[in-house]
Amino acid sequence: GQQLNQSPQSMFIQEGEDVSMNCTSSSIFNTWLWYKQDPGEGPVLLIALYKAGELTSNGRLTAQFGITRKDSFLNISASIPSDVGIYFCAGQVGEGAQKLVFGQGTRLTINP
Amino acid sequence: SQTIHQWPATLVQPVGSPLSLECTVEGTSNPNLYWYRQAAGRGLQLLFYSVGIGQISSEVPQNLSASRPQDRQFILSSKKLLLSDSGFYLCAWSTGGSRQPQHFGDGTRLSIL
Numbered sequence: 001g002q003q004l005n006q007s008p009q010s011m012f013i014q015e016g017e018d019v020s021m022n023c024t025s026s027s028i029f030n031t032w033l034w035y036k037q038d039p040g041e042g043p044v045l046l047i048a049l050y051k052a053g054e055l056t057s058n059g060r061l062t063a064q065f066g067i068t069r070k071d072s073f074l075n076i077s078a079s080i081p082s083d084v085g086i087y088f089c090a091g092q093v094g095e096g097a098q099k100l101v102f103g104q105g106t107r108l109t110i111n112p
Numbered sequence: 113s114q115t116i117h118q119w120p121a122t123l124v125q126p127v128g129s130p131l132s133l134e135c136t137v138e139g140t141s142n143p144n145l146y147w148y149r150q151a152a153g154r155g156l157q158l159l160f161y162s163v164g165i166g167q168i169s170s171e172v173p174q175n176l177s178a179s180r181p182q183d184r185q186f187i188l189s190s191k192k193l194l195l196s197d198s199g200f201y202l203c204a205w206s207t208g209g210s211r212q213p214q215h216f217g218d219g220t221r222l223s224i225l
Binding site: 004005006031033035040041042043044045048050088090098099100101102104105 | 118144146153154155156157158161171174202204206211212213214215217218219221
């Protein structure tokens with residue numbers, strides 16, 4: 001089946017640093033989504049990408065849909081303590097029911 | 113605005129007991145509904161999805177079943193729980209169409225003893 005390779009698995013950074021994570025796949029997706037999950041809660045949507053080459057920002061977050069439609073990256077600028085959590089990429093297949101394939105997550109830890 | 117509710121938040125069940133987890137969505141009609149399971153420290157795996165009342169599609173063979181008795185209600189069930197059913201279960205909804213992302217509930221932590 002389809003799989004997403006998300007890296008890095010974990011990051012330990014200083015407050016104020018920029019962060020970059022990415023997802024790659026051997027399959028093509030028509031949508032890429034980035035979610036953040038806090039402990040004991042459901043994932044919260046950060047950015048949705050619908051078109052190859054699309055670059056979208058949400059505050060300090062920027063994400064891009066790769067030209068090949070097989071990859072995506074998420075950047076966080078000037079990290080702050082509330083950025084701590086697990087970040088997931090997800091690729092969507094299908095049109096009627098949007099089935100998502102998730103990456104394994106990137107756990108972000110920030111040292112103040 | 114739309115909201116999604118899952119309950120219970122936490123559940124501890126003995127092996128072999130039945131299970132019923134409930135998910136409801138408010139503020140929208142005819143949503144697509146989804147059940148996911150998340151193992152500790154891992155990504156989410158799609159278990160079931162539904163595009164309408166009584167319509168259930170299963171993504172992976174397992175000991176669980178799903179039902180959609182009402183438009184905005186999605187239930188995850190088991191007749192006999194296994195140890196391997198432990199995990200974090202998440203319900204999600206989306207509207208129809210290709211550019212409608214999924215939105216998740218806060219999940220149910222299920223522990224099997």
